Amino acid sequence: MGAARKRARAERESRGAVLLQRRRVASLSHHSARGVAWTLSGQWGSQVVRLLGIVVLARLLTPDDYGLVAMVWAITGFVATVGGLGLSEAVVQKEHVSHAQASTLFWVNVAVGALLTGLVAAASPLLAGFYDRPELVGITLALSATFLLGGLTVQHQALMLRQLDFRSVAFRTFLATVVNVVVSIGVALAGGGYWALVAGSLAQAAATVVFMWRAVPWRPGRPVRGSGTRSMLSFGGGISTFSLLNYASRNVDDIVIGRFLGADQLGLYSRAYGLLMLPLTQIHGPVSNVVRPSLASLWPEPERYRRYFLSALSGLAYLVMPLVVVLAVLAGPAVEVLLGPRWLPAAEVFRWLAVAGLLQTVGYTNGWLYATSGRAWAMARWALISRPIVIASFFAGLPWGITGVAIAYAASQLVLTPLGIARAGRGTPVSLRDVLAVSVQPAVVSALAGVVAAAVVVALGDASAVLRLSVPGAAAVVAATGLVLLWPTCRRQVTFLARTLRKQPTDA
Numbered sequence: 001m002g003a004a005r006k007r008a009r010a011e012r013e014s015r016g017a018v019l020l021q022r023r024r025v026a027s028l029s030h031h032s033a034r035g036v037a038w039t040l041s042g043q044w045g046s047q048v049v050r051l052l053g054i055v056v057l058a059r060l061l062t063p064d065d066y067g068l069v070a071m072v073w074a075i076t077g078f079v080a081t082v083g084g085l086g087l088s089e090a091v092v093q094k095e096h097v098s099h100a101q102a103s104t105l106f107w108v109n110v111a112v113g114a115l116l117t118g119l120v121a122a123a124s125p126l127l128a129g130f131y132d133r134p135e136l137v138g139i140t141l142a143l144s145a146t147f148l149l150g151g152l153t154v155q156h157q158a159l160m161l162r163q164l165d166f167r168s169v170a171f172r173t174f175l176a177t178v179v180n181v182v183v184s185i186g187v188a189l190a191g192g193g194y195w196a197l198v199a200g201s202l203a204q205a206a207a208t209v210v211f212m213w214r215a216v217p218w219r220p221g222r223p224v225r226g227s228g229t230r231s232m233l234s235f236g237g238g239i240s241t242f243s244l245l246n247y248a249s250r251n252v253d254d255i256v257i258g259r260f261l262g263a264d265q266l267g268l269y270s271r272a273y274g275l276l277m278l279p280l281t282q283i284h285g286p287v288s289n290v291v292r293p294s295l296a297s298l299w300p301e302p303e304r305y306r307r308y309f310l311s312a313l314s315g316l317a318y319l320v321m322p323l324v325v326v327l328a329v330l331a332g333p334a335v336e337v338l339l340g341p342r343w344l345p346a347a348e349v350f351r352w353l354a355v356a357g358l359l360q361t362v363g364y365t366n367g368w369l370y371a372t373s374g375r376a377w378a379m380a381r382w383a384l385i386s387r388p389i390v391i392a393s394f395f396a397g398l399p400w401g402i403t404g405v406a407i408a409y410a411a412s413q414l415v416l417t418p419l420g421i422a423r424a425g426r427g428t429p430v431s432l433r434d435v436l437a438v439s440v441q442p443a444v445v446s447a448l449a450g451v452v453a454a455a456v457v458v459a460l461g462d463a464s465a466v467l468r469l470s471v472p473g474a475a476a477v478v479a480a481t482g483l484v485l486l487w488p489t490c491r492r493q494v495t496f497l498a499r500t501l502r503k504q505p506t507d508a
Helices: 002-019 028-060 063-084 087-093 099-122 124-131 136-143 145-151 154-162 166-189 195-215 230-260 263-298 302-329 331-338 346-363 366-372 376-424 432-460 465-486 488-502
Strands: none
Touching: 028 166, 028 195, 028 263, 028 331, 063 124, 063 136, 063 195, 063 230, 063 263, 099 124, 099 136, 099 145, 099 154, 124 136, 124 230, 136 145, 136 195, 145 195, 154 195, 166 195, 230 263, 230 376, 263 302, 263 331, 263 346, 263 366, 263 376, 302 331, 302 346, 302 366, 302 432, 302 465, 331 346, 331 465, 346 376, 346 432, 366 376, 376 432, 432 465, 432 488, 465 488
């Protein structure tokens, strides 16, 4: 029995050692295309499941239920950004990673996760006092466990991405999402109220640990001093600093609204934001998971790096921009169909947040440039300049309620997006002019889709919400597709994107 265990352990360690080496593929662009396809398939599957959960839970829970949990999510998500320490990106970006380095980083993540669990749990009475809602003590205590669970999975997922194993990551993310939704709906049907959302989050975090550990044969050893992790910790620190400031700028609005306008208004705002971000994150995240490792490997070849980046940005813009514009136009029927009539006050907020989401489609790619060129602290310095402006916009819009906050946020993105692109491109082969050039055609296609959707909505008059959502949406898709096929410049750009994804490395 002992010999069998030793052989199994040796085999597992051998397979784990392979994961530490960066995977090489015959055609990076082709593999990236497959990676995007697998990752998007998994994320879109997750999106369908999440959307089902949203539709069902919106009818079982109240805005106050969502508002209460959103108050805690705003804080726990903020702290979780610190807990990751940017070490996943450090492992993906670094050319060579040893077993000692991966083990040391694993235990750093676990230690920080345990520390944050204790700190957030201890702070639960303070959070309840800040919002004057005693229910938040129990919610915060429960959700604090997600930090420790998250620390157990950071390195395993990073190793999967390092191996470009996008299919496994997508599949396990999908399964964890299913667990979340099933548990949430089950608890809500049992009359659990806001505890349904808490239970779903905990179940997803625990399921992710199980799925990732079963998928990755690597197992951590003891932490080793002097293993060469200092540079990785420094790089991760820059990523983490940026992520922290970026998260704060995107979630202080929840804290401000919850504190000054109440849980009910926060529930409306958070559902509008969540409904918009659901499709966007299901596209942004998967594309980024594929693009970042690929760009990192192309950094020594500037022209290939530039072409690959612009091709990826173009594809992202064609996927996201028309979707966001049509969602903004159809905000009213979308909210009514998906969430129900009592959530209709969130429609105007949804519309203005969509404007911000449109700008962020391009601005989101700044992180690709910073991370893959090894300029994590340059990204952090930009965040120190830009994020306080975003946070100030929330307070500026507060006197006009949740709609005012959304408008002020959109205005801040209008100012900061071009400045951020120009700064991110410094020291890389990519310029602001390049980014604007590949964004023009997707923007025009999106504008046409929005105009067609608006015209059809007007023509439908007092039709049901389902018709006012489905018919204009279908018309917008037909119009956008037709323009892409008929406009030579636009058609060439899409053709170039498709060819780039199929090229061999000698051509890409």
